Amino acid sequence: MLKHILTSLTGGPVTEAAPAPADPALAELAGKLDKAAKARLGRSLSIREVDAGSCNGCELEIHALNNPIYDLERFGIRFVASPRHADVLLVTGPVARNMREALIRTWDATPGPKWLVACGDCAVSGGLFAGGYACVGPVEEVLPVDLRIPGCPPRPTDLLAGLLALLETSAAK
């Protein structure tokens, strides 16, 4: 293990350069954040992830953001365990009706200022599950959505670009 640590110390970081914040995402967010929110958040975001009925594909890619290659925490963005600690809810899935109330309660438990990001095609549009008896459809039918990151599932770089856009917008003067 010592050898591993030495190699890691001398080998340079494995972390890759970040993608540029997504332009469509920046445009979507512009004007959504008021000045008070910007002052309070600075350049950090705490994210609470909520699976509202995804197939767990999105979760796998969100997990990847924490690995040393994407290393989300270098941007001041981190995943937290409770909505009470969160600025952002990152919601996946076509909102299964069995999860609707839990999602609303999680949103209510998140202190303002807060944002909601719909992650993945199911959360954005309902995907293949729209129209069934068991799903509500897109997240915006349940809660107001500030940012949409499409993909099935979105790649980690897409997620990163979207979240960086959120961070840039919230830190902008």
Added chain:
Amino acid sequence: MYGEEPLFGLLNRIGTPVEGHQPWPRYRLGRDGWLRLIKGLAGNGWSLLGLWGEPKAVHAAFREDFSGDVAVVSLDCPQGRFPSLSAVRPAANRLERAAHDLYGLVAERTTDPRPWLDHDAWGVRRPLSEQPAAPVPNPGPYTFLPVEGDGLHQIPVGPVHAGIIEPGHFRFTANGETVVRLEERLGYVHRGVEGLMQGRPVAEAARLAARISGDATVAHSLAFARAVEAALGIEVPARAVWLRALMAELERIANHLGDIGAICNDAAFAFMLAQTSQLRERVLRTADSCFGHRLMMDRVIPGGVAADLPERGTGLLLELVAELRRRFPPLVAIYDGKASLQDRTVTTGFVSTELVTRFGAGGHVGRASGRDQDARRSPGYAPYDELAFEVPVLTEGDVNARVWVRIREVEQSLSLIEQIVARLPAISRGLDHPSVPLEAGRGGEGMALVESFRGEILTWVRLDGEGAVTRCHPRDPSWFQWPLLEAAIGGNIVADFPLCNKSFNCSYAGHDL
């Protein structure tokens, strides 16, 4: 086994075979036959492979573990009632509850009649039955099983958990730090996959199958594709068969690497997760370069595969195998050599061989507790009959054993990828696409058993003459593993639950459908 009646012996006496069910026979039983089947089940080793409903019928699939014979049995239930299997096969209970919630079928004399997938939130009851009913006006709360005793307290967890994880509810009853009982309540991720598949063309239903459980997307797609191909009697191009196995093994390696690291991370050993998550990323990127999608979603389709390897694909795969062979063994040595890790994983979350066998649990959960089953070997499917691999089996039944089964499986899968790359058949002439078109105008029923990284997936499908799905039931391995997690945590401390849970890594989405 001596003195026991063979599965087909009994079924030939009490049932009549149904035409057009491939590749294993299906028998229609009368109510008397069904009762005799239950009696027969009590005294032998036939594993329950699945149980699913239709508006006026119930089906169950069994395997005689000794001979490997597989059969489906069906009972028409015009009154919507059938005698429950749960007393002789406890694994049937949750499947029967699901069949009740979706199709309104009542399991008589069941061990547990509570609803399972239905949380009174759909706005309709028994949505897939012939006559869906209006919702109950004032549904009471879900009743958890009673727990009584001095000094007990309850810890409710979920459906929204602390980590980046799927939703489900766990009700712990603890005495101090020690868990006395865990009860699960699932169904939160129910998206109505079975209902959405009905009436869809095969190609569309395949996209739904790929999203039953995202981490096993290749395996679920493969199970659906093989079931459809069995129903239609289609022969898949040889190269596609081998490419499918290649994707399945890549998926297995990626998931096991992620889980091994995550288990260590839950034992406060974050170093391993940092290392294995890099290896996992390496596998996903190779999958992306070779098949155009990191998780290889929608790449296995009925009739073949959606895309062939690019020209440099085999080279990329061999590089990946070489790199994992170089970087993975030192990590295994670290796992094996750290007392702080072993202290958390050895003897934690024990599941007995007896329990695993009783529930018919597969995958690393079964194999770490001595149940030597692997669908790639029995009943077996191409191309695994031409490949050399071992199925690792341990008997300790603890978290450590489940980690070791995964480690050994990664090694086996690396060897399988090498063998597949070396023997990949060339594309047959005249085919620029490694799949065959599905002919319309033929229907049928088919079933497939496919080994995912988690265990055995059963998919049963019925197609009409137009090539549309009239009924499909995909049964994820998690159905038979979730109940054992309840047993595994008993007697352990609350803080060891994440370790136990992660070492199982059951799918919520695959289970809830």
